[in-house]
Amino acid sequence: MEQKLEYVRSVSSWDSGGGIVVDVVELADGRVLGITDESVVLYPNMDALQDGEADNGAGMIALI
DSSP states (O other), X not given: OOOOOSSEEEEXXXXXXXXXXXXXXXXXXXXXXXXXXXXXXXXXXXXXXXXXXXXXXXXXXXXX
């Protein structure tokens, strides 16, 4: 059963290479959260995540 969420468009995983897998939460407004075992980073969009261009204003949450 799939539930429509208010703020989340989709959730997936992305293998960025080099043994790093990123869980990806795409928000309804197009921004993306990239989650690894070490951090949560906000990106302006999926292209920015794939290019490694984080939203500098939002920063990063270290999980370690």
